[in-house]
Amino acid sequence: MQIPSGWAFRINGKITPPNLMQKLTAVQLRNRKRMLNLSLTGTGKTIGGILSSRIIDAHLTIIICPLDTIPNWHGEIKHVFPDSRVTIKNFNPHWSDIEEGNHYILLNHEMFQQPSTPGHIRQLLERYKIDLIIVDEIHRCKHRSDDPSKRRQMVLALITNATENNPDLHVLGMSATPVINNLKEGKSLVELVTGIERSDLGEKATLNNCMRLHQALVTLGIRSRVKPKIKINRVTIPVNCTHLVDEMREKATSLLKMEQILTRARIPAILKELQPKTIVYTHYVEGIVDQLKEAIEGEGWTVGFHMGGDKSGRNNFIDGSTDILIASSAMATGVDGFQRVCDRLILNIPPWTSAELEQLEGRLNRQGQVHDTLTILMPVTYGLDDGEHWSWDEGRLARLQNKQTVADAAVDGVMPEGQLRTESQAFRDLRQWLERLKTGEQKSIIRPRIFVPLPDIDPVDVQRRNLQYGDFSRMNARWSNSYSQTTYKRLQGNPEEWMQYHTLYQEARKTWSIIPYEEAIKWLQRRSDLVVADFGCGEALIAKALAGKHIVHSFDFIAINDSVIECDMARVPLEDSCLDVAMFNLSLMGLNIADYIREAARTLKLDGQLWIYEVTSHMKDIQGFIRGLELAGFRIIENTKVGKFQYFRAIKSEEVELSQIAVQL
Template sequence: MAIVRTFGKLEFDVNDKQWIISEAAPHVCIKLKSIFPKIPKHETVPFKIMHSTENCLDLAWFIDRYPLEMCNSHKAILQGGKAKQLKRLDRLESILLPSYSPKDSELKHPAKARHYQQVARDVNIGCNRMLLGDDLGLGKTVSGILMLLESSNRPAAVVCPIHLVKHWTMKIAEFTDLSVHEIKTRKIYSLPPADVYIIRYSTIMGWVDVFSQGIIKYALFDEIQDLRHDATSKYNSAKVLADNATRVTGLSATPIYNYADEIFNVLNLIKPDCLGSYNDFIREWAGGCMSNKIIIKDPKALGTYLRENFLFLRRTRADVGMELPRINTIVQNVDYDEAEVERFEELARILAIKVTQGSFMERGQAARELDMRARQVTGVAKAKAVAVFVRMLIESGEPVLLGGWHREVYDIWQEELNDLQPVFYTGTESSRQKNESEKRFINGDTNLMIMSLRSGIGVDGLQKRCSTVVYGELDWSKKVHQQFTARIDRPGQTNPVTEYYLTSDAGSDPLIIDLLALKESQATGIIDPLQAVSEQYSDESRIKMLAQQYLTKKQ
């Protein structure tokens, strides 16, 4: 029997649950540190590696190339861990097969999760830490809620931007019976018992000491691209929460940027060292610099690597098209300029009084002005937030038809999105200019067409280029929206159409949304599609309701 040369010694510490490598040759130490980045570059033997099935698989692979002296009992432990990890990987791969049958969700009746949302949950449970990057409109919120329903994941923490706090609170209540507590301040206090704690990114830094105790079993970071800069207190506070949780999910439709350091930071927060050390990652994946940013040399290769290692799961609308309705309607709350709204409040109150108490002539004139000004102010107040949302869609590869009404709003969009070279189809452009805009959009010269809500009658061809509508401003008439969406939802459209209603909590939007009877549940298509016919309101009644809204606000 040939004598096998060994390059060191490997032992298992039963008490501390770690592997100890000693007496390793120098060149073996260098190779070992490249595979296990948690070993500091300056450290010398003995090296200590925490016991996990993942580490067992890597150690078993390593000693095939560099045999290490081991006793039989420790070898059995290593092989057992390796076998469990291989079984785990086989299980994860089987979940992604079309034939996979997930367990039923426990959402409130009649809500029902889609197959691909349940797949996301099961992959997340299997790999513990994952970045979910499904396309906008595919219901990442529901995928996250399915994770919250797992008893082993509670108590859980949902960390999100301030404008999504209400969204998460409402969705959890809509689809589950879980108890929720919103943490609104950085000042620490005794937390009441709850299944889910919702906290803003801007607040999390005050709770580092609490989260470091490991009281949170599962951490979900919505719009995790907010954490792409690791030099911020927000990032480091979030990392304390993530490091002390058993499972972690990051949600973002646009999580993968071409900037290497930002990609690294996001994934390193979700699963530390999953990409090795920062220097190792830059050496392997970076391809140059632009504006002091390190660029990934082959983004597609990185994306493939992340998917194959179950660090990143992404499905496009095309991937799950058979499960989507013909039109997928999404109501998305966005930020607004409070100062802009406040400047209008006093005028709105005066007009509202005239609408309800003035003479016949005064009522008519005041109603028209209140309607016009309220919608204009609402559109201007949220215009920049709308631009951010539209940019996110376009940068994820989606051409967008953006609907609006007021010139002041168009001007803001043009300024904010000028680098995307938008074309306009509104009441200002001549017929020739409109035709040119239509041609440029259809030919792919630009990915953004800004169109007036009541323009474009008879336009055909947009459906060959675009399947995404964004309502940056709203109309009182549901028919106007239906006709506008029909600009792309017509014969020749090969993809499911998604329409986004971007709304604010101020101005005319809340009332318009109520009157249009838009259902947020359509956003993910998990509620029974059969709905009662919505109540219709006359022009006179809705203006009186708008006036009453401003009068009530001042009482």
């Protein structure tokens, strides 16, 4: 059976024949039944999947995809094959003519993690024979840790049970980023599509394991890197920020604060480059989006947003009169339509990896781009001191241009050239440079030192601190009966109180049989390549013990060193859905701990893990606390009394409305 020569698609009013990747997908799926399409964003994987369903003459195709892409799938199916019967978000439509024509059921990923999912799958399989299952953005069903997600289990259950009903079942997995953090992700995708356990694929991030997984992905799938033939102009705009060096030295105590300052320097350059239908991208948003909006509107442009918590500007930017769209990482996946109107992207703060940047650019450099040229601009700040040149942005740009990651090795077979600097390591480089500069008035950054009182310390000072702050119990009570924002402001004004607390904490834990942060380190040492947030990190000992093994974001009211970000932990400078693990080791303190859990829910990926240690005697209602976590979208895996502590481990199993989260100790 060959692809009919007359087949063509209508895209933006143009008759377009299938490209080579789309034809190859259809033919290989017909011949092999199980395959992965790992082609880049914007190369036409959706059309390839639709074409495949017709080449194998699938009477019933199940498409599992992100919620945001359901309208696009529906529209493409009806545009390409208007005679198709399509139903949305319904496991069991009532079709009496299933053996005639071509039917499609579109289900979003979240539908596979509900309590009712097994029953719906059972009814579906009893009623119909499935010919093809397409899992779009299949990396959202990958196995990230030692605990398989309910979503992945249910998708695998659908595939394996559908195979029992139909031995000729075809399965197509689609993802431009099958490996992001670790090799376990890629291995799990191979196992999901084939239904075969692959114990031969090692998960430790070694070169041999990368190449072995690369071989498996190449054998099972195809990967097209061919984009529409448009010219891409990449332009860097130098921005001298030497006049801000003193301010950065004094105030840039975290990545976020530094980027807030540098955004102010970039804004004049950004304003000069604005044209109607320009997207301004910023990886960090807090204290940055407001600056951009005010400046852009001040020039007379209309502004919309497409970010994690506010996607209200998307439709009006594509179909309406909005001139400028301010976007964050939410734009990088599952979005179509920007290419119809936009050919200009300005990177205020770019993503951290080349894979993320590739996905972002793929929203514009994709089929349906109506312009001949795509312009990508990046304002690049730099500082000078007696001829010495240093640029934070140039370092970021070089990082994006280098192919040195585990993902590049496993997916594209690119041999790593070395270890990338983590975000915190890169930020430490910046701080060291700022300290070396001699320009202007010298300002020293004094970091609070945690100390333990020794016999030769002035007893008068020890007595003063004890009288002023109280013993460990009184300090715990004061912090627990205040709102975190209040405690944060108080400690920022008087870091000595924070130092005193941790001095007493060091003494207290000497008598404990179990020390929570040490248990966290042991647990994380058995895993690799995770993105972890340590909420209330104190001495940042978790990050210190696991340097090079995981990316650890450390947050506390006061920063003991440059790797710690000072903030109210109810509002941390992280993007939505970026964490694999969120940890609270004796740090759920304050009247608003629900805000902490809300922040963990916001920043954790689906299937990410929440880790909590609390003093059992401090918990008024353990079952009520558990119910609160469950209402916040977490599935409890462990609830154990360990010594004097209560230990909880939970998986984020569903997205919930963050404003509804209420948790009490």
